[in-house]
Amino acid sequence: MMRTYLDCIPCFFKQALEAARMAGAGKKVQKKVLNELAGILPDFSLASSPPEIGRVIYGLVKRITKKDDPYAEIKKKSNKLALNIYDKLKKKVSHSDDRLLMAVELAIAGNIIDYGVKNSLNIDAEMARILDEEDKAIKKENKSIFDYERFRSALKRAKTILYLADNAGETVFDRILIEEIKRADRDKRIVYAVKEKPVINDALAEDAYVCGIDKLAEVVSSGSDAPGTILSLCSREFLAMYRKADMVISKGQGNFEALSGAKRQIFFLFMAKCPVIAKDVGCKLGEVILSLNRKA
Numbered sequence: 001m002m003r004t005y006l007d008c009i010p011c012f013f014k015q016a017l018e019a020a021r022m023a024g025a026g027k028k029v030q031k032k033v034l035n036e037l038a039g040i041l042p043d044f045s046l047a048s049s050p051p052e053i054g055r056v057i058y059g060l061v062k063r064i065t066k067k068d069d070p071y072a073e074i075k076k077k078s079n080k081l082a083l084n085i086y087d088k089l090k091k092k093v094s095h096s097d098d099r100l101l102m103a104v105e106l107a108i109a110g111n112i113i114d115y116g117v118k119n120s121l122n123i124d125a126e127m128a129r130i131l132d133e134e135d136k137a138i139k140k141e142n143k144s145i146f147d148y149e150r151f152r153s154a155l156k157r158a159k160t161i162l163y164l165a166d167n168a169g170e171t172v173f174d175r176i177l178i179e180e181i182k183r184a185d186r187d188k189r190i191v192y193a194v195k196e197k198p199v200i201n202d203a204l205a206e207d208a209y210v211c212g213i214d215k216l217a218e219v220v221s222s223g224s225d226a227p228g229t230i231l232s233l234c235s236r237e238f239l240a241m242y243r244k245a246d247m248v249i250s251k252g253q254g255n256f257e258a259l260s261g262a263k264r265q266i267f268f269l270f271m272a273k274c275p276v277i278a279k280d281v282g283c284k285l286g287e288v289i290l291s292l293n294r295k296a
Helices: 008-022 027-043 050-065 072-084 086-094 099-112 123-138 148-157 170-184 205-210 236-244 253-259 275-281
Strands: 160-164 189-194 218-221 247-251 267-271 288-292
Touching: 008 027, 008 050, 027 050, 050 253, 072 086, 072 170, 072 205, 086 099, 086 170, 099 148, 099 170, 099 267, 099 288, 148 247, 148 288, 160 170, 160 236, 170 189, 170 205, 189 205, 189 236, 205 218, 218 236, 247 253, 253 267, 253 275
Parallel strands: 160 189, 160 247, 189 218, 247 267
Antiparallel strands: 267 288
16 A cells, blocks of 8 residues: 655645535635635554545535545546447457557556546547557556566457546547456457446446446446455455455556555555656556555
8 A cells, every 4th residue: 555645635625625626616605615625634554555645635625515426527528428439449459469468458448537636637639549549658668567468368368358448538448448358258258347436437337238248247346435455344245245256457646655565465556646646656646557565
């Protein structure tokens, strides 16, 4: 589990303010959100992970604004726009010399759809960037943090795969990778885990269904509403699956922050979108990561 750094604290305020605005709150309510956050932050230890603090922050925003899912419309738009480029993504895979590698790269490129980190995200522009600049982004791969050969080897051996979802819209990019995995071996059992309740723009079961994941994998809830898979908050059913799975694929920064110190092997797929994460991983900002948890 990644600890919280001092540099995370200004980001918490920025995220809280953005979430309050997304909920349609006026300036007085926005100020109340920030005041309450300022009051509770000193109670948190820096040993806590960012998703643990994030869960409290978004719970606070929901309570004060009385809006359960401030990002509902954004998630719908993200899903729609990603589905609109699904055929182009599939074409990229089919024209690639290494279909699995391209599917992995696209799955990671889809991780750019993140309102928690990029508060001013323009979905249309980002979708275009994913398609037009994906090749350039992938050239940034640092082989020490992009362990594709080990990933491919583990994938061949695994009969049961637990795939931890991240954001809505990104689910379409996950579908591309899952389709490629199933194409190589139809008998693999893939379980796709989403959040139990709304938090930022994280994927829920409805997002997985809209994006067609249920045709390829079993869609389950982790039982948690934290912006990262915090095991202590997950359901017994999920934890049983987590322990039994031959392979765990984890998408996104939040899941990395929550699980980077896990005792079992996990493959983390994400893009380093903030300086704190980049420093923790040992990479440059914007680099794509396919990293095995070597502490297991």
